[in-house]
Amino acid sequence: MAGLAGCTSLADSLPGGDSGLTGDPTGVTPRAPPSGPPDKTFELAAAPGTDTVGVSPSTWLYDDAFSGPEIRVSEGEVVGVSLTNELPDETSIHWHGLPVANAMDGVPNLTQAPVEPGDSFDYRFRADPPGTYFYHSHAGLQLDRGLAGPLIVAEDEPHVDYDDEFVIVLDDYLSSEPRPSANEAEAGSGPGGRGRGGGPRGGMRGGMMNDYRPSYAGMVMNGRGSGDPPVFEVSEGERIRLRFVNASSATTFRVSSGGHAFEISHADGRPVEPVSADSFTFGPGERYDAIVTANNPGTWAIDATPVRGSEPSARGVLRYAGESDDRTPTAPGTGSRTLQYDDLRAVESINGIDGSPDRTFDLALSQGSDGYSWAIDGQVFPDADPLDIREGEHVRIRMRNHSPVPHPMHLHGHFFRVGDAVKDTVVVPGRMGEETIDFKADNPGNWFFHCHNLYHLEAGMARVIRYV
Ligand SMILES: [Cu+2]
Known part of the structure; x- marks a missing residue:
């Protein structure tokens, strides 16, 4: 049985206890x-999926598509979306980045009962x-x-x-069942471990921190591995908008294109002054839109390389009309x-x-003291206090990362300001990296x-922000 600890135990932490839906x-x-x-x-x-790049019996999909079908509105x-659960487990859908009404946000046991x-x-x-969402x-x-x-x-x-x-969805791909990082403490004997290559990177043995990241079978772009990359056909002189979505569970990608610079036009769906890079x-949950001006004919690779993993890059091909389709793309x-948040x-x-906040956290x-859990201000969800705010407040959250690994922090239901940009997910760098977000409490x-x-979330790196 797959561990769904975050799911089944969530209700316990909520105001009102088990009934706190x-x-x-x-x-x-x-x-x-x-x-x-x-x-x-829609x-x-x-x-459970059949149409995938791999042969994994544990692949679960929407409409048997990897990535799931594009919702474009x-x-x-x-928008109405009817979800039917044909899985052996309870589920839900979250509309990442879109500030929907609370009851539609798709967090099981927090905003809705799980869909059985x-x-x-x-x-x-x-x-x-x-904007560009997923x-x-x-x-x-x-x-x-x-x-x-993707949700466009x-x-x-x-x-x-x-x-x-073009919409470009990046993902990391498992060939076996995902397991919570807590199981890593037991020398790989947990459920779903069958067939996994590699093992924990780190762990508390030898005094090292458990920087758990699964051993992925590969990185994919629009559901395809680098051996069979998606092709984006362009004509000379065109300006092409690329909507990049990091839909991975644990992979920060570095994205670049052969022969072309990016003109970044949107961060997490929100428009920014165009800036060249x-x-x-980008980390899990982030999105960037980039304009590419097709002024350099040829066949070029768009590569998305894992920053911390050792897997080969995901790849797409930017091919000018008239180019032979057997030409090897030129790598970046x-x-x-490299784009920085300060550029946005x-x-x-x-x-x-802007100005001073009404409330600051x-x-x-x-890392939790047990060596595998992950904590926000020393508390491991669901044994964690809600962060109470009031409607209308300007709320500031200052985060400092005491661990060596980056944390892509995501707030539901609101956009926030980070620097001079507006986003919904911000990567707080490791080794005492800091980020400050400001948001208006306008969605009770x-x-x-x-x-x-996902593995940090599952190991407790979460809080409920509660309007009181
Ligand atoms: Cu994290």
């Missing part, structure tokens, strides 16, 4: 989902603001089985010009300009989240705030 334990009334018939409807079936539309095997659930939300299961380690897909909310009036676009790195050079300037107003990110409810490294 979408109820109203603090007297705060969450926003209602949009009423009336949806402008667009159906997604979550089921227009800005402002009311054989059951279905109708999600409804307004597609606003526009959807994924928020139950246990299901994301690492392949339950994720098209702008009415983009702030950058382009002729065509040869490469960018070692460009010098939000196009939108940051009114309400100082949170240390660290109980919201998850957690590390988007």
Whole structure:
């Protein structure tokens, strides 16, 4: 049996105890989902998969597609998605980055009851603001089985010009069942360990910290390994918008393209002043949109290289019309300009989240004292206090990372300011790295705030942000 500790134990930590689902334990009334018939409807079936790059019996997919089918809607539309659970476990869907009404946020036992095997659930939300998002299961380690897909909310009036676009979903791929890192403490004897290559990197043996990361079978771009890369065909003179999604569970990628610089136009879906970079790195849950100007004919590789893993890069091919399809793509050079958060300037107003905050949390990110759990300010979820805020407040969270590994911290239900950018996921670098986020408390409810490294989340690196 797969461990779903984060799922089954979550309710215990909630205000109101086991019954603390979408109820109203603090007297705060969450926003209602949009009423009336949806402008667009989609159906997604979550089921064990057959159509994958690998041969894993533990791959679970939406509509048997890896990545899941693209959901594309227009800005402002009311979207209905009917999820049918054909899995042997309970599940849910989270609309990562989109500030939906609390009851639609898809965190089992926090914002909804889990969707039981054989059951279905109708999600409804307004597609606003526009941007590059993704959807994924928020139950246990299901994301690492392949339950994720892109969600694109098209702008009415983009702030950058382009002729065509491609969505590029990056993922890490397991050939066996994902296991919680806690099992690593038992010398690989846990369930689901069959057939796994390698082992824990680190662990407490020898005094090393447990920097658990699974041994992935490979990295994929749009569900395809580097031996069979997706091809993005372009014509000379075009400007191409590439929507990059890091849908992985535990991989930070460095992304670059042969022969072309990126003009970064959006961070986590939100428009930024276009800024040029040869490469960018992004952690699990982050997205960047990049414009590429097709002014260098040929066949070029777009490579996404794991920053901390040893797996081969995921690869795509940028091919100009008329180029032979048997030409080997030219790999990226070692460009010098890597995007930094400080390069990002939000196009939108940051009114309400500039100036001094009404409330500040100082949170240390660290390894738990037992050597495998992960803590926020010394507390390991679900044995962790909620962070209480009030509607209308400007809330600041200062994070300091006392561990050597990066933590991609994600806030549900809200965008936040980081530097001069607006995002929903921020990587706090290891070795005393710091990041500060500011957000306006404008979406009442109980919201998850957690590390988007799935194995850190599962090992306790989460809190509930609670409106009181
Ligand atoms: Cu983490």
